[in-house]
Structures are given as structure tokens and as C-alpha cells.
Amino acid sequence: MANSKFVLIPKQPSAPELVCKIPGPKARKLVARDKKVMSPSYTRDYPLVIDNAIGSVVTDPDGNRFLDMTAGIAVTAAGHSHPYVVRAIRDQTARFLHMSGTDFYYDQEIMLAERLAKLTPMSGRNRVFFTNSGAEAIEAAFKLARHQTGRQHVISFWGAFHGRTFGAMSLSGSKAIHRKRFLPVVPQITHVTYPDPFRPIDLRESDSIVDFTLDEIEQTVFRREVEPDEVAAIFVEAIQGEGGYIVPPLDFLPRLRDLCDRHGILMVCDEVQSGMGRTGKMWAVQHVGVQPDIVVSAKGIASGMPLGAIIAREEIMNWPPGSHASTYGGNPVACAASLATLDLLEGGLIDNAKVVGAHLIERLQAVKEEFSAIGDVRGVGLMVAADFVTDPKSRCHDPETRNRVVQECFRRGVLMLGCGESAVRFCPALTISKKQIDVAVGIFRDAVATVVKKS
Numbered sequence: 001m002a003n004s005k006f007v008l009i010p011k012q013p014s015a016p017e018l019v020c021k022i023p024g025p026k027a028r029k030l031v032a033r034d035k036k037v038m039s040p041s042y043t044r045d046y047p048l049v050i051d052n053a054i055g056s057v058v059t060d061p062d063g064n065r066f067l068d069m070t071a072g073i074a075v076t077a078a079g080h081s082h083p084y085v086v087r088a089i090r091d092q093t094a095r096f097l098h099m100s101g102t103d104f105y106y107d108q109e110i111m112l113a114e115r116l117a118k119l120t121p122m123s124g125r126n127r128v129f130f131t132n133s134g135a136e137a138i139e140a141a142f143k144l145a146r147h148q149t150g151r152q153h154v155i156s157f158w159g160a161f162h163g164r165t166f167g168a169m170s171l172s173g174s175k176a177i178h179r180k181r182f183l184p185v186v187p188q189i190t191h192v193t194y195p196d197p198f199r200p201i202d203l204r205e206s207d208s209i210v211d212f213t214l215d216e217i218e219q220t221v222f223r224r225e226v227e228p229d230e231v232a233a234i235f236v237e238a239i240q241g242e243g244g245y246i247v248p249p250l251d252f253l254p255r256l257r258d259l260c261d262r263h264g265i266l267m268v269c270d271e272v273q274s275g276m277g278r279t280g281k282m283w284a285v286q287h288v289g290v291q292p293d294i295v296v297s298a299k300g301i302a303s304g305m306p307l308g309a310i311i312a313r314e315e316i317m318n319w320p321p322g323s324h325a326s327t328y329g330g331n332p333v334a335c336a337a338s339l340a341t342l343d344l345l346e347g348g349l350i351d352n353a354k355v356v357g358a359h360l361i362e363r364l365q366a367v368k369e370e371f372s373a374i375g376d377v378r379g380v381g382l383m384v385a386a387d388f389v390t391d392p393k394s395r396c397h398d399p400e401t402r403n404r405v406v407q408e409c410f411r412r413g414v415l416m417l418g419c420g421e422s423a424v425r426f427c428p429a430l431t432i433s434k435k436q437i438d439v440a441v442g443i444f445r446d447a448v449a450t451v452v453k454k455s
């Protein structure tokens, strides 16, 4: 696809193409050096060493080519090293690298803020605050919510992942290991059940899973723990990401919005993983027509450069000078990459995510029909997961099979990541083609067949 300014989807070599047993000698050496010097807290599932990449094709130092279904944890929205993004970065590096938007002004940051303020799901006038990462953006939203409302308490969801800094970690309700030996967490945070259509909780006859969650907030939290006029915000992922790519029922976010409105509580939507076109719309909340008060973005926003942002209604982002800032947030090189990424997203990549995402789900459904080990295929656009179960009726998690499938995919040259207790996620670059998806799903299918046969 051509455009006067850019080629939307760059040419990529075929993949996978493995030239030696992986990891090869060069990759093995680098992994050994890494193990000696890097913090052991990282969670590498398999020894993929990247040497260079384009689009969805990653080449390791031994010359093996992998097909990437991870996009560096849902980050490289425009694909690895999209030439148009690289050119924007190069142009900016030749101008200047840094000046700090905290104290000075520059066009790239202003232009990006203008663009994001218009692209948000919120009508009316919006303002933008830039950070370097998702966690930092969550911290900014947390501080803004308290500052704006003068209230302290915050509600978030079990299964949510918002990042690793103290505020973000405290809002997360994902894994106990994230908190182990880091306690105490930030006080005044309550977690409630995220409505997961695949694993409904025991309900009263009249309940839906959305009723259950809203009742939990209104009947339990507001009655037994904190009155609603002391709650600053509810932090919610439009689609729960690290929690397992859980797509809530369509009425969940509109009804949560309504609950927030009734009590003057801010709705903070964490779109760090689900935003920037990944689901076939710029923001996942736009699928249900909800307007949050604060949107949190990062990951895909600059297609691989470190950048995060919160976008809020003008009347909400009205804190005075000095109340919040960041030396590097909104770095000009990252902003240039983001502006180029937005050109590409609006120039056709969001549409590609929608079309190719639907194709991916269809192909995965066919694999699910074949193997009872896959209990669920879910997702929107290119935010898709296949969930492994010990048996389809009980829907019990089967993390072991999931983990083995991820390993088996790697051995065959396809890069995958897990999410939730037992799901495998497909979050490729938004430049991915149907042909690449067919190759990846074919290999995934063979990996499942091998694992299931062995067990």
C-alpha cells in the first residue's frame, strides 16, 4: 500500500527461516553474558536474542528469522523499525535530542499533544501530560485523580496490571510475586472482580457478571469500606491485558461510567496495551462508546520509543505549575516517532488491525475446534488470546500446556507470549499481513498438536 509520504507496510523477508539449532552459538553466548550481569527479576521464557528486525520479522545474531507475534509486548505498533518512523527519529536526532518539556517548549511535543487531545474518546477540550512509560503514566493519572477530586480512595480490578512502580503496583491485582517483599502497598486502594465472560463466578439467578461487579462496588465497597464521596477514581482496562486478554461484556464499561457519574468518581481508562489502534479502533473504549475522564497510553504510542501519556478533560487536568513534571517525559525523539506512528495508524494500520485481527480470530477458532485443550479464543482486532484448559467443561486453567506451547512455537520460529493464568496472546505489529498470520497460526496449531500428543 503506498501513500505519498510513506509505504504503509514495508517489505519483509519470509519467516520463519531457521538456519541452525536455536539458540545458535552467538545467541547462546549473549544469553550467558546476560545471565551473569543482568538482574534476575526479568521473566524471559525462551532465549530469543534479537540482532535486527523489520515489520514482524526478527533476525537473531546467528541469522535465524522468527515471525513475531509479540511486537515487543504489544509495543511496535508500526512494526519493527518502520522506515517512516526511523526517518522521523533520524530527522529529529539531527535537530536536537533533549531539552525537557518540563522547563522549555518544542514543536514535536506540542504537535503530538494537539493530535492526541483530538484523538481521545472524550469530546470537548483535552490536555496531555507526557511520561516515559506506562507505569509512569498510571502514576500521573493516580496523582491527577487525587489532586482533582480532593479524594483519596481508588478502586481497581483483580487481574489488572498497571505497572511496577509503587502506585501502579498497588493498583495492579495481578500476581502476588509482583508485591512479595515490597509491602506495604499504597493505601486506600480496593480491588473488585473484573467481569470475565469465560470464567463466570457463582451468581445468584438474577445476576449477570456485570451486575455482580457493580453490586460488589455499590453494596460491599461503598457500604462496608468507603463511602463513594471519598473515592477519587476507578482505574479500569477496557480489555484486561496481562490478566489474559479478557474482553468484558459490552454493557460493562457503559454501566461503570454511569456508576462513576452518579458518585462524582473519575473513570480512568488504562489503554496502555489496548490503545493506539490495536483493537481496530484508536482506543478500545470506543467500541462501546464510553468517554472516560482520563485515558492512559504508552506501549504502541511511539512504536518502540519510550513514551507514555495521559489525556484528560481540560477541566480535570487543571493542576498548578510544579504539581507534576518529568525530565524526559515527552522527549522530542520519542514524540517524533509517535507523530510518525500516528500518521501510519490513521493512514491505514488501524483498518489493517481490524481486518487481519478478524482473520486471526477465525483461524484460531478453527484450531480450537480441533483441540479440546483450547477452551477459549477471544479478543478484538490484534489483541487476541487462546486460553488453555485442563478440560473444556471445567474451564480449569492449564498453564503447563500453555507454557509448553509457547516453547514449541519458539523452537519452530514463532515468537509468542503468555498472558493471564493459561492463555497465549497474539499481539503482533499492526502491519501484520493475513499471510503472516496464516503461517503463525499454522505453526501454533502444529505446536499445540505436538504438546497435546506428548501429554
Ligand SMILES: Cc1ncc(COP(=O)(O)O)c(C=O)c1O
Residues within 6 Å of the ligand: 133, 134, 135, 136, 138, 161, 162, 163, 164, 237, 241, 242, 270, 271, 272, 273, 274, 298, 299
Ligand atoms: C495495561 C497496562 N498498563 C500499564 C502497563 C505498564 O507499562 P510499562 O511496562 O511501560 O510501565 C502495562 C504493561 O504491560 C499494561 O499492560
